[in-house]
Amino acid sequence: MISRLGALRSLPTPLLILAAMTFISSLGISMMLPLLPLYGLALGATPVELGLMTSAFAVANAMAQFATGFLNDRFGPRRFIAGGIATYGAANALIAGAPTATALIGFRAIAGFGAGANLVSARLYVAQVADRARLSFANSIISAASSAGNVAGPAIGGLLAAAFTLRAPFVAVAATSAVAFVAALWLPPTRITDVHEAGPAETTAFIDRSVLVLLVSNFLLSAGFGGWITSYAPYATARLGWTTLEVGVLFTLFAIGDITLGPWIRRLADRTGRRRIAIAAGFPVALFGVALVGGFPRVLLYFTAYLAGAGLTAFFSSWYALLTIAVPAARRGRVFGVVSAIGNVGTVAGALGASAIWQSIDLGLALVVASCAALAASLTLIFLPSERQPAGNPVAQVSL
Secondary structure: OOOHHHHHOOOOHHHHHHHHHHHHHHEEEEEHHHHHHHHHHHHOOOOOHHHHHHHHHHHHHHHHHHHHHHHHHHHHHHHHHHHHHHHHHHHHHHHOOOOHHHHHHHHHHHHHHHHHHHHHHHHHHHHHHHHHHHHHHHHHHHHHHHHHHHHHHHHHHHHHHHHHHOOOHHHHHHHHHHHHHHHHHOOOOEOOOOOOOOOOOOOOOOOHHHHHHHHHHHHHHHHHHHHHHHHHHHHHHOOOOOHHHHHHHHHHHHHHHHHHHHHHHHHHHHHHOOOHHHHHHHHHHHHHHHHHOOOHHHHHHHHHHHHHHHHHHHHHHHHHHHHHHHOHHHHHHHHHHHHHHHHHHHHHHHHHHHHHHHHHHHHHHHHHHHHHHHHHHHHHHHHHHOOOOOOOOOOOOEEE
């Protein structure tokens, strides 16, 4: 515990501010995310429309990530973090008053623009302020902050929905996003890397083998997420008879797995190899989907959710660290944007694929396929070359 607190104190102040606003934002997002498909069903959405709801968000998210990635290289990520959060919060205020499923799809697209701008910018900000030797750990702080918000969020969202209506959690998201926006204004700007400072070693191809493998891996994991978010809540309520509160409990267990096991796993990744940790991380994620559809006893199901949460955060923190190392600083924003944007095409494919399997074959099969996509994402990293050591000073310059 003492060593962990010491590690936290050694982190740059901007990273701690970003972690605080991530916690606030995630608290709100996790209130509504497990209930989103149920909200769509309450508005009369069909399975295909539920897939479109997820896909509209993902397409807009991809467009925002692509554009913001290029703009980050020129203007820096700080202003896009704040702008993205503001857009996301406003969109959720509109979602709370959506009259139809069609309107919900449109408002989710607006939310996608805000979330995409924030996602790429926040991860690029981490890359600019963190020590390269501790990239997985630095990314894990953001993930842990997100998970801390996720612990309470689903339960609060379920209680709000039960006490009021399914619209109430979306009002809460708008409120927490407003608080996160204010926190984002305190982030100091980072130094913008001039392309002429990069030197000859940073004039390699825009997408090389390492980036391509990471791109495919992210695409597959996003496909798994798209399928999961489309099918999980409907399966849990329709097939297992769970309440909205129980649907949120598993999201809380994911977050607890991140908080309790995540920091240890991420520090292990920095010391022993991020690639091998990311490869192993997909197995507990896939196991959870199988356990849910296979009808595991509730205690075992909760345990697999706990492990899956640790696996997901271990994957993401290692994946972002590997991508940061693989890309020169002068074009990191562009590559982050392109890779993340293409990953969102995977979310579209996963959501539409899950809705098609649900409608034509079986809802449980859609859930299992989504889980297998997460495992495929990890195994893809077997083809990743050895980690490349960065040149120059590993610690970014921050203008305070």
